[in-house]
Amino acid sequence: MEKKLSRRLQLLLPLCITFFCGALLLLASIYPYEKIKTYLHIGFMDNNTVVPQKGGIAGLNIVETDIDTDYAGEVSEDGEIVYPEYGTQYAVLTSERIGLYVPVYWGGGADLLEQGACNTPSSQAAGGEGNTVISAHVNTFFHDLAELKKGDTVSIYTDYGRFTYTVTEQIEFLSTDKHYLKKTEENVLTLYTCEPNLLTESNKRVGVRCLLEEKAFYQKAAASGQEEGIQ
Helix, strand or coil, rough: CCHHHHHHHHHHHHHHHHHHHHHHHHHHHHHHHHHHHHHCCCCCCCCCCCCCCCCCCCHHCCCCCCCCCCCCCCCEEECCCCCCCCEEEEEEEEEEEHHHEEEEEECHHHHHHCCEEEECCCCCCCCCEEEEECCCCCCCCCHHHHHHCCCCCEEEEEECCCEEEEEEEEEEEEECCCHHCCCCCCCCEEEEECCCCCCCCCEEEECCCEEEEEEECCCHHHHHHHHHHHH
């Protein structure tokens, strides 16, 4: 009887080990690679040109900002873009179509991508002339980005204005391809993230290209200055 039990244990032991290893692999796959990569502090900005201000990334000062998305004051098509300090949240990115509501930071790297989406400083700020490039992790803030379709609306709210974009095309490209990240003559918004891949790092990027349709620069600063002059 003891010999039979011993043989059964010998047969079952490899199966148990295999089952255990399979369970660990399954758990690892559930926890997406991009999240693991973030904790390893590996950058995601695909080596875009980033010029840190005041001490650089080593002394990164992350600043959260309360962005007003319900501004009801006077607006104008013309205004001044206020460029933020590196590491500062300067905008909120929204799209009702996919329930998107994401803080946007000026800069890049693992620490900022933990907080929200990143507007690479080698591109334009929201509402600027040219290409505004914003990226985020697919397992967190941009997990539904691929659901945006042509004709959908995307809005960016800042302290200096709100800007409305219309999706013109879905895009996909390799991480080594900088075509969609370069400067453009048209005023566009490029949103991108990694292609979902549970087990390994993906070298493919997916996202959307959007055309700037409406500029609404806030006039509160000008109004405030006029009131001070009257007094």
